[in-house]
Amino acid sequence: MRKPIIAGNWKMYKTSDEAVAFVDALAGKLKATDKADTVICPPAPYLAALVEKSKELPVQIGAQTMHEEVEGAFTGEISPTMLKSVGVEFVILGHSERRQYFNETDESVNRKVKSAFEHNLTPIVCVGESLEQREDNATAAIVSEQVKKAFAGISETDASSAIVAYEPIWAIGTGRTATAEDANEVCGQIREVLAELYSESAAQSIRIQYGGSVKPGNIKELLSMSDIDGALVGGASLDPESFAALAEAGANV
Numbered sequence: 001m002r003k004p005i006i007a008g009n010w011k012m013y014k015t016s017d018e019a020v021a022f023v024d025a026l027a028g029k030l031k032a033t034d035k036a037d038t039v040i041c042p043p044a045p046y047l048a049a050l051v052e053k054s055k056e057l058p059v060q061i062g063a064q065t066m067h068e069e070v071e072g073a074f075t076g077e078i079s080p081t082m083l084k085s086v087g088v089e090f091v092i093l094g095h096s097e098r099r100q101y102f103n104e105t106d107e108s109v110n111r112k113v114k115s116a117f118e119h120n121l122t123p124i125v126c127v128g129e130s131l132e133q134r135e136d137n138a139t140a141a142i143v144s145e146q147v148k149k150a151f152a153g154i155s156e157t158d159a160s161s162a163i164v165a166y167e168p169i170w171a172i173g174t175g176r177t178a179t180a181e182d183a184n185e186v187c188g189q190i191r192e193v194l195a196e197l198y199s200e201s202a203a204q205s206i207r208i209q210y211g212g213s214v215k216p217g218n219i220k221e222l223l224s225m226s227d228i229d230g231a232l233v234g235g236a237s238l239d240p241e242s243f244a245a246l247a248e249a250g251a252n253v
């Protein structure tokens, strides 16, 4: 069985004090376990502090995006080596909000995925269709294309350690979750694409998360599905009580 991975994407929420208070509140609520991985992806200014604080807890830290270059005249950007230098281990790449508001494309996501592996960061590669695409029955084609382009030129060894997050755009922050069956069907299609690209054994080792209005009340059903190996959670990851409940669900699949 693949080890579930529960990741909280805080997006652009919380002040520095609130971020520290969150981790303090998590202590005692989050039990150490080898049955699941738990990741928090805070805003960039708090990464270093939360890496330090997370040493007291069974939690790892991820970034929400990064630039593919190591350094250069790219005002405002953060490089993979900068993330590594403060102890970050995961990086979310190609989130639909990055694609929608910051012009990320399948091609730029691919460059970032390559760069993440080159610098020993584990990418959480996000894919997902819009409502219009779902209504046009284009979900499988869109998601398959996104996966193929994101993994172009990535070796099987690297790909085997990647995380893919299937996030239907219409389910993000809307309270409208895909049914567990629908989410599982698309995650299964993603696994088939990965098997075509690499091998059945690589596809079986890649963890696929579902994201989109995941909450303590629906995570168990989602995680009970055969091809859903975790969750990428936005809103419900902002409260320590709720995040601890999500992590606990991950450890008890």
Ligand SMILES: O=C[C@H](O)COP(=O)(O)O
Binding pocket: 009, 095, 167, 171, 172, 173, 174, 175, 211, 212, 213, 214, 232, 233, 234, 235, 236
């Ligand atoms: O990265 C997380 C997703 O965008 C899901 O956000 P949400 O849980 O607020 O719907």
